[in-house]
Amino acid sequence: MTDITQEELAKRAExxxxxxxxxxLRGTLVKSLQDPLTGxxxxxxxxxxxxxxIYQQDDRDLRDERRRQKLEPRYxxxxxxxxxxxxxxxxxxxxxDRIANTWCNHTIRLTSRQAFQLHGVVKRNLKKTIAEINxxxxxxxxxxxxxxxxxxxxxxxHQSRLHAEVYEYACxxxxxxxxxxxxxxxxxxxxxxxxxxxxxxxxxxxxHYLPRKFKIAVAIPPSNDVDIxxxxxxxxxxAEDDHLLxxxxxxxxxxxxxxxxxxxxxxxxxxxxxxxxxxxxQVAEEIVKIQRDNGDRVNRKHARFxxxxxxxxxxxxxxxxxxxxxxxxxxxxxxxFEHSGDRYGWIEGINDTWHCTxxxxxxxxxxxxxxxxxxxxxxxxxxxxxxxxITANQNLIIGQVGSKRKPIIDALLKKYxxxxxxxxxxxxxxSMACVAFPTCGLAMAESERxxxxxxxxxxxxxxxxxxxxxxxxxxxxxxxxGCARSVLAEIGFVGKAPGKYNLYLGAGFYGxxxxxxxxxxxxxxxxxxxxxxxxxxxxxxxxxGERFGDFVxxxxxxxxxxxxxxxxx
Ligand code: SRM
Ligand code: SF4
Numbered sequence: 332m333t334d335i336t337q338e339e340l341a342k343r344a345e346x347x348x349x350x351x352x353x354x355x356l357r358g359t360l361v362k363s364l365q366d367p368l369t370g371x372x373x374x375x376x377x378x379x380x381x382x383x384x385i386y387q388q389d390d391r392d393l394r395d396e397r398r399r400q401k402l403e404p405r406y407x408x409x410x411x412x413x414x415x416x417x418x419x420x421x422x423x424x425x426x427x428d429r430i431a432n433t434w435c436n437h438t439i440r441l442t443s444r445q446a447f448q449l450h451g452v453v454k455r456n457l458k459k460t461i462a463e464i465n466x467x468x469x470x471x472x473x474x475x476x477x478x479x480x481x482x483x484x485x486x487x488x489h490q491s492r493l494h495a496e497v498y499e500y501a502c503x504x505x506x507x508x509x510x511x512x513x514x515x516x517x518x519x520x521x522x523x524x525x526x527x528x529x530x531x532x533x534x535x536x537x538x539h540y541l542p543r544k545f546k547i548a549v550a551i552p553p554s555n556d557v558d559i560x561x562x563x564x565x566x567x568x569x570a571e572d573d574h575l576l577x578x579x580x581x582x583x584x585x586x587x588x589x590x591x592x593x594x595x596x597x598x599x600x601x602x603x604x605x606x607x608x609x610x611x612x613q614v615a616e617e618i619v620k621i622q623r624d625n626g627d628r629v630n631r632k633h634a635r636f637x638x639x640x641x642x643x644x645x646x647x648x649x650x651x652x653x654x655x656x657x658x659x660x661x662x663x664x665x666x667x668f669e670h671s672g673d674r675y676g677w678i679e680g681i682n683d684t685w686h687c688t689x690x691x692x693x694x695x696x697x698x699x700x701x702x703x704x705x706x707x708x709x710x711x712x713x714x715x716x717x718x719x720x721i722t723a724n725q726n727l728i729i730g731q732v733g734s735k736r737k738p739i740i741d742a743l744l745k746k747y748x749x750x751x752x753x754x755x756x757x758x759x760x761x762s763m764a765c766v767a768f769p770t771c772g773l774a775m776a777e778s779e780r781x782x783x784x785x786x787x788x789x790x791x792x793x794x795x796x797x798x799x800x801x802x803x804x805x806x807x808x809x810x811x812x813g814c815a816r817s818v819l820a821e822i823g824f825v826g827k828a829p830g831k832y833n834l835y836l837g838a839g840f841y842g843x844x845x846x847x848x849x850x851x852x853x854x855x856x857x858x859x860x861x862x863x864x865x866x867x868x869x870x871x872x873x874x875x876g877e878r879f880g881d882f883v884x885x886x887x888x889x890x891x892x893x894x895x896x897x898x899x900x
Contacts, residue, residue, distance in 0.1 A: 335539075343628045349378045350477070350539050355512035355531040356382045364518075370406035370454050382478060382540070383515055384411045384471025385457065388450075392769040408452040409770060410435075411474035412464055415505040416484035416498045416549075417445030417721035418730075419469070421712040424719050426467035428709050434460045439705070441694035443763060443815050444546070445721040446474060446481045450770050461519040472515045477541045479508035479619060483557040484549040486720040486728050488686030489678045493551060496575045497568045500611055501549045504566075507612050508547075508619060510536060535616055535623075542626030543634035545619060546585075548723075549578070553669040555842045557723045558816050560584045560599040563636040564618050566611065567602070569664045577607040579663045580614060582648060583640030586813035588898065589632070590827060597818045597845055598637040598895030601645050603652075604660035617655040621648070641895065668841040671819075672761045672802055673726045675753040677737075684717065685732045687740065690753050693764045693779045693815075694725030707747025714739055725763055725815075757802040758793050759786050763816070767809025767826065774809035776826025782807045785824075785855065792863050796870035803879040804840060807832070818845050818898070821880035822862065827852050834858060836865075837889040840878040845898055847889035 340351055349358070358379040363372040372380060377387045389404035397404055412427065419427075427447050431439045436451030447469075452460050461471060474481060484501035487494045512531045516522040533540070548557040549566045559565035565581035584600030606614045622636045625643070640648055653659045675688045691704070698705045708727075712719070717731025732740050744750040753760065765771070767778035786805070793799055806820035817823040823835035823846050831852045838846035850861055869882050877885075884891045892898055 344631045344634075346378055346477070346631065347539060347628050349375055353379050354514075355533065355538060356476075356510070356514045357512075357518065360514075360518050364454065364458060369403060371403070372454070380408075382473065382476030382510065383461075383519065384413065384474035385409070385461075386411070386475060386772075388770045388772055390451075390769050391772075391774070406454065407450070407770075408454065408457055410449045410452055410457075410460060410464070410471055411442070411481075412447040412449070412469050412471055413474045413481045413505070414446050414469065414721060415482045416501040417486060417723070418498065419719050419721075421715045421717075421719065423467050423469055424712040425709065426463070427469070428705065428712070430460060430463050430467075434463075437705075438695055438697040440766065441691055441696065441721045441725050441727060442481075443694070443723060443725055443765070444481050445483050445723050447721070448766070458519060465520055470515075473508075473510055475544070477543055477545075478510055478536060479505070479541075479545045479547055481505070482508075482547045482549065483562075483723050485551050485554050485556045486722055486730070487551050487554055488680050488688075488720070488728060488730055489674075490551060490573070491680040491682075491684070493568065493570050493573050493575060497549055497551050500566070500575075500578075500608065503612060504547060504549070504615050507616065508535060510540070535619060537623065539628070541619070541623055542628045543631060543636075545622065545636060547615065550668070552666045555668040555671040556673060558671055558819055558842045560842050561586050561816055561819060562600060563622070564615065565600055566615075567666050569605065569666065575608050577605055577664075578611060579605050579666060580618075580660060582618065583637045583645075585635045585637035586816055586818050587635070588811050588813075588818075590811050590825075590833070591899075592632075593899045595632055596895045596898045597813065598641060599843070599845060600637075601640070602663045603645060603649055604662060605664050606660050610656075610658075613656060614652075614660070617652060621651055621655065625651075637895070668843065670802075670840060671724075671842040672804065673722050673724050675726075675760060680731070683734050684730075685734060685737050686720075687729045687732065687744070688722070688753075689727045689729070689744075689749055690755060690760055691726050692759075692783055693762075695779060696727075701748070702751075703747050704749060707743060707749045710747065711740055711743050711749075714743070724761075756790050756793050756799040758789060758798070758805055761802045762786055762805045762807075763820075764807040765809055765812075765814035765817075771809060773812060774826065776809050776829055776832060778807045778809035778815070778826060782824075785858070788855070788859055789862065792859070792866050796866050798866060798870050801879075802840075804838065820846060821878065821883075824858070830854050832858065834861060835889075836880070836883045837891065838880050840880055844880065845892040845895065846880070847892050847898070849889050 435449040440448040482505040548562040566578035581600035586597040720728040764782035767774035807824040808817040809826040824832040835846035
C-alpha cells in the first residue's frame with residue numbers, strides 16, 4: 332500500500348477523491364444529518380453513508396408527482412444490516428421486527444446475501460434506527476461500500492456439526508475484514524472512541540479502502556446455495572468425516588454488466604487452489620490486499636476484482652498470492668456441488684434438533700390479509716430458543732428447534748399459514764427477484780412487485796406440462812446489476828425498460844454456468860409465447876434427470892457460455 336500524489340488522485344474516479352478527503356469515512360455526515368432544510372444528505376455524504384450500511388433513496392412512485400408539485404423527492408433511506416452467514420437469534424429477530432414497524436415501512440427484506448434490509452427510514456429517524464440496531468447486537472457497518480460485504484455461508488442445517496465449524500470461519504473472515512475506523516461509532520452511537528492524539532488506521536484497507544465492493548462466500552458442498560462462483564472470493568469447505576480440513580479458494584466472480592456494453596460482463600470465479608483451515612484468514616487478507624493494490628481506481632465500471640483477474644490472468648494471481656503469503660497454496664481438492672436452491676419444510680439435524688425452511692417470496696416479510704407472515708414470525712420468535720437463518724435465496728430457516736418445542740412451532744406455522752407457504756410449484760420455490768421499484772434508484776423495470784404475477788402465469792404452463800415438481804432456477808432483476816443473480820438462472824429476466832425484459836436461458840443448475848441472451852426487450856405476452864413451446868419441448872424430450880438449463884443448450888435454443896467474455900458474443 333503506497334501513498335499517492337495529488338496528481339495521481341486527480342486522475343482517479345470521483346469516489347476515490349471522496350474517500351481520500353473523508354477522514355476515514357466521516358465526511359460531513361454529522362452536519363448532513365443535522366441539516367433540517369432537506370430530507371437528503373449532502374451529495375458527497377451519500378457516497379460515504381454506504382460504508383455505514385445506509386443508502387439514500389427516494390420513493391420512485393412519487394417522483395413525478397413531487398416534481399410537478401415542485402417538492403424535493405421523497406427522500407428516505409435503506410438500511411442494510413449485516414448478518415454474517417445469515418444467522419441471528421430470536422431476540423434479534425424481534426428487535427429487527429420492532430424497528431421495521433417503528434421507523435421503517437413495516438416490512439423486512441431478506442436479501443440475496445443473507446442480510447436484512449429495512450426501507451423507508453427518514454433522515455430524522457436514521458440515527459435512532461442505527462442505534463437500536465446496534466443495541467440488538469447487530470450492525471450495519473460495511474454492509475455496503477468499497478469494502479468486504481456481508482460474508483455469506485450456506486446454512487445447511489442437516490450438516491449441523493460441519494456447518495457450525497464452517498460458519499465460525501465465515502464470522503471470523505467477516506470480523507477480520509471489518510473496517511477499523513471509529514467513524515461509525517462516533518457518528519451513529521455518539522461514542523468518543525478516538526483520542527485526539529490518535530489517528531484512525533485501516534491496516535488492511537488503507538485510507539482509500541478498496542477500488543470497489545468486495546464479496547466473499549463460504550460454501551459447504553454439495554450445496555451451492557450461496558452461488559459461490561458469483562463472488563469475488565470464495566471458500567469451498569473440504570471436510571473429512573464431518574470435520575473441516577480446509578477450503579478450496581475461488582477468485583474473480585461477479586455478475587454485473589451494462590446492457591450492450593461488451594466491456595462489462597458477468598464472470599464466474601476460478602477455483603485456484605486449497606488452503607488448510609488455519610490459513611484461511613491470512614489467505615483472505617492477502618487476496619483483499621492484492622485487489623486493493625491492483626484494482627482499477629480510475630474506471631469504476633472496470634474496478635471489480637473480476638476484471639483484475641481477467642486482465643492479468645489466474646497464473647499471475649496465483650504467483651502474486653504465493654509471494655505475499657510466503658508459502659504456496661496447494662492444488663484444489665475434489666468437491667461436488669449438486670444444487671443451488673433451498674430445501675423446504677422440516678429437516679432433522681443433530682442432537683434432537685429440527686430445522687424448518689420457509690419459502691419467503693422474494694425475501695419480503697410483511698403482513699397481508701391472506702398471509703400474516705410478519706406477525707406469525709414474530710409470534711414464533713417469542714417462543715423459539717434456537718436461531719433464524721436467512722438463506723442466500725432470500726428464504727428463512729427456523730433453526731435448532733428442539734423436538735419438544737417442534738409441535739409448538741408447527742402449530743404457529745399452521746395458525747399463521749406459514750406452513751402453507753411451501754406447497755408451490757418447484758418453479759416458484761426456485762424463484763428469486765431483486766427489490767427494484769419503488770426504492771432502488773437503479774431499477775429500469777419492476778422486479779419484486781411484478782415477478783409473482785409472472786410466475787402465476789408461468790405456473791399455468793408448468794402445470795399443463797407436468798413440470799410442477801421439477802426445479803428450474805428462475806430469477807428476475809430490474810436492471811443488469813444482477814442483484815438476484817439473474818444471469819445464473821436457467822430462465823433469467825433482466826429489466827430493460829418499464830414492462831420490458833431481456834430473456835436469458837441456459838445457466839447451470841448448481842451455479843456453474845452463466846446463461847445466454849435468448850430474446851431482447853420483450854413484454855409479458857411475448858415472454859409467455861417464447862417460453863411455452865420451450866417448456867413443452869423440455870417436458871416431452873428431456874432425458875431422465877436432465878436440467879432445463881442443460882436441455883436448452885442441447886436443443887440449440889442458446890449456445891453454452893464458457894467464459895464471462897463469451898457472455899455477450
Ligand atoms: Fe445489489 C446495487 C440490492 C445483491 C450487484 N443492490 C444495489 C442497490 C444498493 C442499488 C443502488 O446502488 O442504489 C440495491 C438496493 C435496492 C433496494 O432498494 O433495496 C441493491 N443487491 C441488492 C439486494 C437487496 C437484492 C435482493 O433483492 O436481495 C442484495 C443485497 C445483498 C446484501 O445483503 O449485501 C443485492 N447485488 C447483489 C448481488 C448478488 C450477490 O452478491 O450474490 C449482486 C451481483 C453480484 C455481484 O456483485 O457481482 C449485486 N448491486 C449490484 C451492483 C453491481 C455491481 C457491479 O459490479 O457493477 C450494484 C450497483 C453498483 O454497485 O454500482 C448494486
Ligand atoms: Fe436495483 Fe438493479 Fe439491483 Fe434490482 S438488480 S435491486 S434494479 S440495482
